[in-house]
Amino acid sequence: MNHFPELWGRPRDDVYGPYNSSYLKSTGPKTHTQSPAVTGTSVVAVKFNGGVAIAADNLASYGSLSRFTDVKRLRVFGESAVVGFSGDVSDMQYIDRLLESIDIRENYSTHGNLLNAKNLHTYLSKVFYKRRSDFNPLWNHILVAGFDGDKKPFLSSADLLGTTYSGPHLATGFGAHLAVPILRRLFPEEKPIEEITKEDAVSALRECLKVLWYRDARSLDKYSIAIITEDGVELNEDQKLEEQSWAFAESIKGYGAQVV
Amino acid sequence: MMSAMGHQSQNGTIGYSFGTPTTAPHKEHSFYPYTDNGGSTLGITGEDFAILAGDTRSVAGYNINSRYSPKVFKIGGEDDTGENAHIILSVVGFAADGHALKERLDAIVKMYKYQHGKPMSVRACAQRLSTILYSKRFFPYYVTAILAGLDEEGKGALYSYDPVGSYEREQCRAAGSAASLIMPFLDNQVSFKNQYIPGSGEGHDLQAKKKELLPMGTVEHLVKDAFTSAVERHIEVGDGLQMMVITKSGIEEKYFPLKQD
Amino acid sequence: MFRNNYDNDAVTFSPQGRIFQVEYAQEAVKQGSVVVGLVNKTHSVLVGLKRNAEELSSYQKKIIEVDSHMGIAIAGLASDARVVSNFMKQQSLSSRMTYGRPIPVDRIVTQIADRAQTNTQQYGKRPYGVGLLVAGVDEAGPHLFEFQPSGMIHEMLACAIGARSQMARTYLERHLDEIESSSRDELITHGLRALKETLSQDKELTVDNTSVGVVGLAGEGAKGKIESFKLYEGQQLLPLLETVEQQDSGETKEGEGMEVDS
Numbered sequence: 001m002n003h004f005p006e007l008w009g010r011p012r013d014d015v016y017g018p019y020n021s022s023y024l025k026s027t028g029p030k031t032h033t034q035s036p037a038v039t040g041t042s043v044v045a046v047k048f049n050g051g052v053a054i055a056a057d058n059l060a061s062y063g064s065l066s067r068f069t070d071v072k073r074l075r076v077f078g079e080s081a082v083v084g085f086s087g088d089v090s091d092m093q094y095i096d097r098l099l100e101s102i103d104i105r106e107n108y109s110t111h112g113n114l115l116n117a118k119n120l121h122t123y124l125s126k127v128f129y130k131r132r133s134d135f136n137p138l139w140n141h142i143l144v145a146g147f148d149g150d151k152k153p154f155l156s157s158a159d160l161l162g163t164t165y166s167g168p169h170l171a172t173g174f175g176a177h178l179a180v181p182i183l184r185r186l187f188p189e190e191k192p193i194e195e196i197t198k199e200d201a202v203s204a205l206r207e208c209l210k211v212l213w214y215r216d217a218r219s220l221d222k223y224s225i226a227i228i229t230e231d232g233v234e235l236n237e238d239q240k241l242e243e244q245s246w247a248f249a250e251s252i253k254g255y256g257a258q259v260v
Numbered sequence: 261m262m263s264a265m266g267h268q269s270q271n272g273t274i275g276y277s278f279g280t281p282t283t284a285p286h287k288e289h290s291f292y293p294y295t296d297n298g299g300s301t302l303g304i305t306g307e308d309f310a311i312l313a314g315d316t317r318s319v320a321g322y323n324i325n326s327r328y329s330p331k332v333f334k335i336g337g338e339d340d341t342g343e344n345a346h347i348i349l350s351v352v353g354f355a356a357d358g359h360a361l362k363e364r365l366d367a368i369v370k371m372y373k374y375q376h377g378k379p380m381s382v383r384a385c386a387q388r389l390s391t392i393l394y395s396k397r398f399f400p401y402y403v404t405a406i407l408a409g410l411d412e413e414g415k416g417a418l419y420s421y422d423p424v425g426s427y428e429r430e431q432c433r434a435a436g437s438a439a440s441l442i443m444p445f446l447d448n449q450v451s452f453k454n455q456y457i458p459g460s461g462e463g464h465d466l467q468a469k470k471k472e473l474l475p476m477g478t479v480e481h482l483v484k485d486a487f488t489s490a491v492e493r494h495i496e497v498g499d500g501l502q503m504m505v506i507t508k509s510g511i512e513e514k515y516f517p518l519k520q521d
Numbered sequence: 522m523f524r525n526n527y528d529n530d531a532v533t534f535s536p537q538g539r540i541f542q543v544e545y546a547q548e549a550v551k552q553g554s555v556v557v558g559l560v561n562k563t564h565s566v567l568v569g570l571k572r573n574a575e576e577l578s579s580y581q582k583k584i585i586e587v588d589s590h591m592g593i594a595i596a597g598l599a600s601d602a603r604v605v606s607n608f609m610k611q612q613s614l615s616s617r618m619t620y621g622r623p624i625p626v627d628r629i630v631t632q633i634a635d636r637a638q639t640n641t642q643q644y645g646k647r648p649y650g651v652g653l654l655v656a657g658v659d660e661a662g663p664h665l666f667e668f669q670p671s672g673m674i675h676e677m678l679a680c681a682i683g684a685r686s687q688m689a690r691t692y693l694e695r696h697l698d699e700i701e702s703s704s705r706d707e708l709i710t711h712g713l714r715a716l717k718e719t720l721s722q723d724k725e726l727t728v729d730n731t732s733v734g735v736v737g738l739a740g741e742g743a744k745g746k747i748e749s750f751k752l753y754e755g756q757q758l759l760p761l762l763e764t765v766e767q768q769d770s771g772e773t774k775e776g777e778g779m780e781v782d783s
């Protein structure tokens with residue numbers, strides 16, 4: 001205790017270090033730039049004959065901590081569209097609320113919610129781009145799966161910068177490194193998606209998630225998978241990875257070059 | 261603890277935060293709003309046509325995002341078919357900015373037609389594009405744009421831009437990650453730079469090869485050659501070549517596969 | 522002298538429950554030249570009679586393309602119509618921008634209706650002095666909407682607004698079944714014939730005073746899903762008007778024949 005009552009109860013510099021008062025700054029340029037806190041890892045998706053399959057595990061990490069192990073990162077929109085989220089979970093929940101309100105609004109029109117996956121992707125990419133332009137990004141990388149206006153299978157990606165691209169199979173995060181090569185081997189570009197069956201697509205996704213579970217330290221063996229066809233969305237949210245084989249692990253020493 | 265005590269004595273104050281101005285480390289500003297999606301574009305004009313081309317690969321670092329992500333767009337046409345467009349635009353650099361720029365210009369050209377009852381001239385559109393780019397001078401669209409169409413006399417017109425709106429009309433231009441590989445080739449093959457009439461003289465007396473506008477077939481060949489070569493030497497270029505040819509009878513779009521490695 | 526105390530603004534009810542300013546605005550619509558709209562299973566057609574203020578002036582614009590899937594026909598104050606159509610253009614452009622889809626017709630009609638209604642409930646505002654027929658296609662097929670300054674909207678099978686429009690409506694009511702099952706070209710002809718009904722004795726439809734707008738679902742093998750809004754004016758109308766001419770002369774002959782019979 002000392003003679004300066006205004007200092008009582010404050011953290012002592014000699015114990016806690018000098019207080020960084022810049023965090024209290026209320027003037028100057030807006031610096032609401034964030035960084036992700038609780039995050040989800042890869043989302044993987046494949047087009048097949050008559051639809052799209054999309055999968056993501058049920059983990060939300062807090063840094064390296066496996067924080068929430070029952071988080072659903074696939075979101076169904078309307079009759080036949082699914083959004084898969086990786087990146088910040090709170091931003092995912094914010095976007096989820098956005099989608100909810102759009103769905104409600106659309107359902108007021110005479111013919112119900114007519115927004116298809118393509119429309120949804122256009123919209124979400126605009127949201128991402130707007131927020132990045134305001135220097136207040138939504139820290140996500142998403143895949144949107146469903147159908148376009150011509151009822152053809154649709155799969156496209158959008159990220160926190162508003163960058164968009166599409167393809168017959170896509171993966172975000174670690175999946176871009178681990179899953180995409182697997183998918184490219186299973187479904188080479190010469191092979192039209194009409195020759196890929198639903199079963200092929202689903203088992204490919206399970207295989208990808210397994211490899212990710214082996215190698216991505218921020219992944220989980222519990223996952224969700226959604227299959228979108230003309231008949232609607234079939235969503236399974238509590239899948240377990242089967243037939244794991246960790247035999248390979250014994251032979252791995254060091255970073256791979258080590259043999260003894 | 262010892263060092264903390266030392267800090268206290270150094271300061272000569274009681275050691276509380278209040279009233280002690282601290283030089284805080286700069287807060288992390290970890291968001292960078294741009295990325296480079298790679299790829300290259302190229303435009304060449306002729307007497308009565310203009311060609312814009314671009315590869316269709318989209319990259320993020322060493323990853324290939326997509327093998328088909330077009331960089332050349334029709335401007336002012338109908339939304340689902342692109343019909344009745346009379347201007348084409350290519351954008352390379354940060355793809356999200358490129359898209360935003362394309363959509364903005366497209367909306368402006370459409371509104372122009374709605375308000376004036378006639379299509380916007382390429383000259384006017386070119387000037388307007390410059391204004392759009394400059395309006396974001398301090399948070400630029402990170403793209404190199406090339407605009408093409410036919411001018412008032414029906415001649416091929418090509419305008420090239422820097423990210424903040426500086427522009428000029430040119431005969432040919434390459435842009436994007438392999439621009440430095442393609443442009444010298446174009447200088448030589450389209451503008452005949454360093455080509456001389458054999459035996460026309462010695463040293464400074466050498467006569468430069470006379471300039472002439474190339475026919476469409478030749479230009480198309482040059483475009484394909486430029487890209488196949490760029491694919492060999494630049495990792496961000498490849499997968500596919502998208503080409504748009506604009507003539508008085510409309511816009512023809514073509515696609516040729518490129519190497520995927 | 523009688524004075525109406527309840528028409529000084531658009532927000533006050535008369536004791537009879539009427540809002541006179543809104544009714545006056547509807548009078549403006551009735552004084553505008555006639556426009557007709559009709560739909561079948563594939564197309565939506567707008568037909569309008571253009572007036573010129575005097576011999577030497579140009580003809581007014583009656584049909585405006587709002588987007589490639591939608592157009593409007595106007596009756597009433599053309600300047601108010603411009604404000605409404607600019608708003609519609611903005612809205613449809615923004616729908617294309619944000620969702621990459623053409624705005625559903627009922628959505629945009631509701632939006633202009635809401636705006637028009639606001640003008641009848643806020644002090645200092647005045648209702649739009651224009652009525653519209655909105656023709657368009659969307660995911661649910663072709664549509665025709667009627668819009669009135671009061672903010673009233675109705676989806677219609679066939680409709681006519683403007684001066685002497687009752688004649689056209691009578692025609693449309695009589696031929697409703699034929700209209701529903703008609704082809705694209707027959708639909709246009711029905712529109713023109715309905716329009717013709719409204720003309721006074723000394724007038725006729727010409728390439729100068731007529732406008733036709735067509736929008737619909739694309740036929741088999743066409744590029745894209747819709748047949749974009751197309752405005753027929755001037756010489757383009759010649760074949761359309763000739764068809765009407767031929768049909769009418771054919772019918773009068775038939776009619777005469779029947780009279781002879783009886």
